[in-house]
Amino acid sequence: MNQRETSWLLKIAFLTMMILMVVSSVTRVQPAFAQGAPANFDAIDAYINTKMEELRIPGAALVIVQGDQIVHLQEFGVADSSGRPVTPQTPFFTGSTGKSITALALMQLVEAGKIQLDAPVQTYLPWFRVADVHASQIMTVRQLLNMTSGIPRSIGQEQLAITDLSDSAIENNVRALAEVELIAPPGERFEYSNANYVILGMIIQAVSGQSYETYLKDHIFTPLDMQNSFVSKTEAQQAGLAVGYQKWFGIPVASPNLPFSRGSNPAGQLILSAEDFGHYLIAQLNHGSYQGVTLLSPAGMDVMYQPPVTTSGAGPSYGMGWEVQHFQEVQVLAHDGSVPGYTTAMFLVPEKNMALAMVMNTYNPVLGFRVSRLPGNLLRMMLGQETVQLHEILFRQIIYTFVMLIPLLHFFAIVRTVRRVRAWRRGAPLSPRTHIARYVAWPLIWNTAIAFVLLMTLPKAFEVDISTMILLQPDVSWVAVISGVFAIVWGAISPCIGISMWAKR
Incomplete structure (x- = not known):
């Protein structure tokens, strides 16, 4: 040479x-909040504003619930490139936080005696198949809810790019699993895959006789007075859907034409406002009831809150759309979500009778770990705990x-x-x-x-x-x-x- x-x-x-x-310097953070009394809402809002500027988050909204009341509802930033401000009623894509809504809908049918959790999927979808014939016959509804069906993560990710908008979109995605090789026999191990909840959405359709969209509107959105929640992107746009932003070399760029995967609705394509998230969290905290309306019995809610599956080693456990986490000694039911252009997270703290959710119109899977972990620090502030440093992987x-x-x-x-x-x-x-x-x-x-x-x-x-x-x-x-x-x-x-x-x- x-x-x-x-x-x-x-x-x-x-x-x-x-x-x-x-790159390393970008991950340096402001000093963490110290351990002590729970933060007031002004401190939380100030922290969010600081982090939004630091992390280049265009828009966001936060809802905090105590008991049966929304105690804090705050908007931040913009909903699109025109500068339209975010409001508490602005709809955002929820990503995987919507899985618990699908699980709730299915549990309603369980309580109605129309579905049994340990029944094979083929009981409700006789045509259902994966590549392994025997696995197709023994895979159960509960295994889908708990992500132990053996269906690989990759197929669920790839279905997000399918832009089928037909009325049969969910069924088409389920039928496309006929050639999928499982990574393990059903019930043997945990593998997070969106495809599990797509199948559940199809079961809801088959058993209820309604489309997944109609069932959610009739049995969840309307009873909870969720007036800015949608299963249709077109309807959400008419109601002021926040435009998703994608990072191009660190710069957020508005992407109004991101594809919508109707076939993945049950797994992560639902659209909610922060205010409506608050209504949903109130029902969760109050044993399935909201303002006198009961969506599910307390016993049914308890079934959803006892995830039996450990995701990895001694880490969190997962089941029915919720992950059990621990913030120091406090047990928390949580789930985050992300789809192109959007990031969300929600937390339930039953022992404190408190919950919160945050929606943001940005997503960066490679260098977006700090954004996805931001809501966790808000919960720590509410619990009077020290915030953790936000850093990339x-x-x-x-x-x-x-x-x-x-x-x-x-x-x-x-x-x-x-x-x-x-x-x-x-x-x-x-x-x-x-x-x-x-x-x-x-x-x-x-x-x-x-x-x-x-x-x-x-x-x-x-x-x-x-x-x-x-x-x-x-x-x-x-x-x-x-x-x-x-x-x-x-x-x-x-x-x-x-x-x-x-x-x-």
Whole structure:
């Protein structure tokens, strides 16, 4: 390697180190709130405003419930690029926080004697199939609720990109599982997959005789006076749906045309306002009742609140749309949610008779961990606990930095090749061994490896296909795809140049 090449590599190494330092500095946070008395609402609102500016969150809304009352309802920021302010009635996509609503709807049918939790899915959907015939026969409703069916996470993620808006969208997604290989026999292990709740939505339709959308409106939204909650994106837009924002190289960009997956409604496509979240949380805190209307008996609610499945090791347990967490010694029922452009979280604290939910119109799966963990700090403030530092996941930071550096490495490779060709034309000698290594073997190996990592390994690491990866994280995904395709092209061209030079030596 000559002096110029060494200089280029040193520059790239220095630039890589600087980028990592910048990325790391981005995760530094303001001093945490100290342990003590519960924070007042002004302090919570001030904390949110600070974090929204720091994390570039366009808009948000917060609701806090105590007993059977909404005690704090506050909006922040903007709902779209026109500057329209968020209000407590502004609808937001909820992501996976909507799973507990699907579970509640199904439990209503259980109490009505129309569904048995331990009955096979085929009892209600005789045509239901996965690739394993025996597994199809023994998979139960309870296993779907608890995410122990064995259905892989990836298929649920990929269905988010399906834009089928037909009345049969949910059924189409369920029928598409016929060729899916399970990762484990039903009931054996926990695997979070949206597909479980899509199947539950189909069971609700089959048993009730209503569409999933109509059932929710009649049996949950209307009884809870949730006037700004929707199962249709079109209806939500007419009511002022907050526009989702996606991060492009750290900058939030309004994305009003994000796809809507009607077939994934039961798993994460419901749309609620912060105010309506408050009504829902009141019903949760009050044993299934809201202002004298009972959605589910206290016994039925207790079944939902006792998740039997440990998600990993000694970590939280999950079941029926809720995860049991612990904030120090306080047990909390929680769930977060995210779909392209939106992040939500909700917490129930039964022993404090308190709950909160937060909705935001931004989502960044690679470098968005701080945003998704922000609502947890609000709960800590309400509990009088010290807030934790919000930081990104190091592995994801490394992936982001690596992908963003690939175009620079390609540029360096092109410049190096051009310089070598010019030197060869000026009569520079060619060493057979060095020439084959530098001009033929190395470009072929390097570019093949880059293409494989970017186009094959990266999507697999995030358990999605390329199209879904682009939907979830467009900036780094497009850089990865373009760089991967370029690596294939350059991996073919560069060795040809080397061979041509050798043939004409």
